[in-house]
Amino acid sequence: MKAAVLHNYCEELQIENVDLEEPRKGEVRVKMKAAGICHSDLHVINAHLPLPVPIILGHEGAGVVDAVGEGVTSVKVGDHVVLNWVPSCGKCYYCQIGRPDMCDEAAKISAMGTMFDGTTRFSIGGKAVYQFPLTGTFSEYTVVPERAAIPIRNDVPFELAALVGCSVITGVGAVTNTAKVEPGSTVAVIGAGGVGFNVIQGAALCGAKQIIAIDVLPEKLEMTKTFGATHTINASEEDVISAVLDLTGGHGVDYAFEVIGRPETMAEAYNITRKTGTAVIVGIAAPNESVTVNAFSLPSQSKTLTGSWLGQGNPPVDYPKLLDLYAEGKLKLEPLVSKIYTLDQINEGFEALKAGKNIRGVIRFD
Template sequence: MRAAVLKDYGQEVTVENVELDSPKKGEVLVKIKAAGICHSDLHVVSADLPLPVPMVLGHEGAGVIEEVGEGVTRVRKGDHVVLNWVPECGECYYCNIGRKDMCDTAQYTAQTGALPDGTTRFHSKDGQIFQFSMTGTFSEYTVVPEAGVIPIRKDVPFPQAALVGCGVLTGFGAVVNTAKVKPGSSVVVIGAGGVGLNVIQSAQLAGAGKIIAVDVAANKFDIARQFGATHTVDASEDDVIDQVLEFTDGSGADYAFEVIGRPNTIAQAYNCLGKGGMAIVVGIAPPNEDVAINAFSLPAQSRTITGSWYGQSNPIVDIPKILDLYMAKKIKLDELITKRYTSLDGINEAFNDMKEGKVARSVVEL
């Protein structure tokens, strides 16, 4: 079978034939039908997210269950599924308090590039191949833990379903689960890319009164308005904070979402807030970088700054919910797909298109 493998940091991925073991106890074999292209994959390529290599990249995907291992009860052969890159253990402290997105076991295991038993299922003649976040969706088939798949309705197209596995769920959950955006409130979204668009449309769904999209690429503003933005700020030309104050009658925003992952834009999101406002950091910055904010403003203006990992979601509940909203035409997924690639051979082109800002979201169909 074929898979897209990152051999070393800074290199293009190579599409090659690899071997894949059968699923073990508590695991499933998935035929990947569509995989989304996400900036998190690029973070591995650039070593901003240093993980072991060689590695099969890809963590946003949908497909069909081909085989189940011993003891699997959640799914069966033929089920359509979305892959879940935070497969909860169900036993740690965070799982027990309902924060599956913070599962200790899932976070630790993802850093190893292996599956929970400490071994890998992908191999080549040169040895083991790791897989990104226990998924590895840039492959024709993959083996993942049972908790790493979420069964979905069969009338949803695979490309649209794949996007819900990361970008859509992350944006939706940041609004609904983390911020709990209130009707009539003002929202700033810094970064109008694939995840940012989902923050925008989820804020609209939540009833936000003003939704201000901020980006340095003015060509993104048309689609941002299509997804619900009421105002736009070109950060390459205008002072973002001044513009936000103008749009909010001088009071500042109730919520500001940072969806890029840079210290300066994280601080910018915080500084866009009014009294009692909340800044939600969705973007992933390199682990060695820090953010500077004014300490006095935290108590004096009662502001909050928090993170949102995987939309603070419970994927087995939230993914089917989002797909139901899509089928009811309340969430846009078709419009997110700017470009489709018909095979794994388009992976490097897809990465380049994403880096150059040519796409909102793109998918590889297998």
């Protein structure tokens, strides 16, 4: 089968024939139908998230169950599934306190690029090929743990269903689960990308009265209005802090979301939040980077500064709910897909991502 393989950091992915083992006990083989091209994959390519190579990237994907290993009960051959890149163990401390997004076991194995038993199912010429993170969606087929394959309704196009696996649950969940945005509140979103658009429509779903989209690309800022933005700020033309204060009567917003992954915009999100407000960091920066905020403001302004991973969600519950919202016309997925690519065009898709051209580029396998 064909897969896109990263052999060395900062190089293009190579389309190669890769061997794939049969699913073992508790594992599922999925015939991939669609996979989103996400900044998190780009972070691995750029060595911001160093993982072992060679590796098959891709974590936002949907497909059809093709085979199941011994003991699998939650899915069967023919089921439509969205892949879960944080397949929580259900047993660790964080799973037990209701935070499966923080699962210790899933985090550890994801950093290894292997399955839960420490081995890989992909290989080239007998040499192990790793997968990111327990999914490896940039391949025609993949083998994943059973709890990484979430069954979904079968009436949603795969290229749309794939999006709930990362960008939708991350963006909407940051609003509904992490910040718990209240009706009538004011919201600012720094970064109009795949996740940022979903933060915006999550805020609209919650009934925010003012949603301020902040970016540097006029065409993306204009499109944020489709998802519910009431105001836009072009950060290349205006001072963001001054502009936000002008729009909020000098107070700042109740909730600010940073969805880029840069220390300076993370600090900016904190600074545009009003006293006692909440700033949520969704974007992923390199592990060696730090954010600087005014120390005196921490107690004196009593703001909440927090992060959100996977939208603080629970995929087995949230993926189906999000797709139900789409089916009911309450969640917009079609406008998120900017361009469809073949697997052979994947590097073109990453170039468009780096240039900020797409909201979401999607690989379609059929």
